[in-house]
Structure formats: C-alpha cells, structure tokens
Amino acid sequence: MLGQNTAVPLGTVAPEAYAQVEHRVKQLCARHAAKLPFHGWHHVHFVRTKAGEFARSNGSDPAVVETAALVHDLNYIVLRNSAASAGRDLRMHVLARAGVDEAVAERIDAVVLEAEMSSRDADISLEAQALSDADTLFKALPVTPVMLAHRYLSENGVTLRELAHKIVGEQRGAHDAGFYFYSPEAKAMYSHWATANLDLWQCVVEALDDPSVGELLEEVTAE
Numbered sequence: 001m002l003g004q005n006t007a008v009p010l011g012t013v014a015p016e017a018y019a020q021v022e023h024r025v026k027q028l029c030a031r032h033a034a035k036l037p038f039h040g041w042h043h044v045h046f047v048r049t050k051a052g053e054f055a056r057s058n059g060s061d062p063a064v065v066e067t068a069a070l071v072h073d074l075n076y077i078v079l080r081n082s083a084a085s086a087g088r089d090l091r092m093h094v095l096a097r098a099g100v101d102e103a104v105a106e107r108i109d110a111v112v113l114e115a116e117m118s119s120r121d122a123d124i125s126l127e128a129q130a131l132s133d134a135d136t137l138f139k140a141l142p143v144t145p146v147m148l149a150h151r152y153l154s155e156n157g158v159t160l161r162e163l164a165h166k167i168v169g170e171q172r173g174a175h176d177a178g179f180y181f182y183s184p185e186a187k188a189m190y191s192h193w194a195t196a197n198l199d200l201w202q203c204v205v206e207a208l209d210d211p212s213v214g215e216l217l218e219e220v221t222a223e
C-alpha cells in the first residue's frame with residue numbers, strides 16, 4: 001500500500017498500487033475465465049504491454065495508461081456484451097482497494113471511457129490515445145479473426161452477422177477519418193493490417209447476404 005512518504009509525483013500511480021491492481025485484475029480474470037474467452041487475461045496483458053509502449057512513445061504517463069489498460073475491460077465481468085461504463089463501479093473499487101488516489105482513479109476511469117472504440121474521436125487525451133492504440137491493435141491483429149473471433153461470439157452472445165456489422169459500423173469511420181490509430185508508429189506499422197481486417201469484415205457482411213452462406217453457417221453451427 002502507499003505510505004505517507006512514498007515519493008510519487010502527484011497524479012500518477014505508485015508501483016505498489018500498480019502491482020496490486022495487476023494482481024487483483026489477474027485474480028478476477030482467473031475467477032471469471034469461463035465468461036471471458038475473448039476479454040480474459042491474455043487480452044488485458046497484451047493491451048497493457050502495448051499501451052505502455054505507446055505511452056512511453058507519446059509522452060503520456062505510462063503508470064496511468066498501464067493501470068487504465070488493466071481495468072479497461074472489467075465491464076465484461078459485470079455484464080455480458082456491455083460498454084466500458086458498466087465496469088465503472090468495479091473499476092473504481094479495484095483502484096481504491098489498491099491504494100490509487102481517488103482523483104487519479106477518476107482520471108483512469110475517464111481515460112477508459114475516452115478510449116472506447118464506439119465513441120472515440122480525433123481529440124482524445126494522450127493517455128486515451130495510448131490505450132486506444134493498444135486495444136485497437138488487438139482488434140486489427142491478423143490472428144484475431146482467425147483465432148479469437150469465435151470466442152467473441154460466445155462470450156458476448158452475438159451472431160457473426162451482428163459482430164461483422166458492429167466492426168464495420170464502429171471502425172470504418174475512424175479508419176477513413178484517419179484516427180484508427182493515433183500514434184505515427186502504429187499507423188506506419190499496422191495500418192495495412194487494419195485495412196485488411198476491415199475489408200475482411202466487410203466481405204463477411206456481404207457474404208452473409210447470400211442465402212446459401214446463411215444455410216452453410218446454420219449447418220455448421222448445428223453440427
């Protein structure tokens with residue numbers, strides 16, 4: 001826990017508090033692993049690591065950003081197929097129990113909400129940009145539709161058609177407006193993955209309009 005004399009700059013997360021948040025989130029992910037096949041510890045760990053890299057690159061506070069990454073998807077424990085806001089109470093509880101200053105916890109909660117794919121814009125904070133780039137990169141990884149998309153369907157109780165429309169609906173605008181990624185390095189390294197991923201999901205939308213593809217999927221899911 002944070003001591004009175006811990007030398008930490010105002011407005012950040014002390015290493016001891018960070019370690020406690022990490023420990024608690026890991027525990028929660030393990031306890032609720034059965035309902036987190038997509039947003040489990042593997043996702044949180046990836047986003048935390050990449051968000052820290054983006055934070056060090058864009059000059060925002062890595063401790064705040066990495067802590068935000070640790071707690072950004074707690075909503076999926078609270079409520080299936082929910083928005084980040086559904087995780088606020090659990091998020092604030094985890095942060096408070098770890099000894100994160102209340103004002104910093106509020107800032108972390110705000111960063112999580114700012115970075116949400118469905119509502120983010122070109123002008124979010126640098127901390128939210130770092131978190132968003134890491135979370136968006138996970139979505140755009142070429143391995144995600146191949147290895148993980150079916151896990152998203154079962155975790156959130158949605159159909160392939162609903163997921164395809166959600167991805168294209170939420171991501172195409174940001175992609176075309178130029179803020180799919182915020183960091184210049186992420187744009188340079190990963191934009192072709194993002195474009196390929198969006199094209200793939202657009203093709204899924206189109207394919208599902210063919211009744212024969214619909215029948216095919218019905219047969220597959222009935223097996």
Ligand SMILES: [Fe+2]
Pocket residue numbers: 043047072073135
């Ligand atoms: Fe996420």
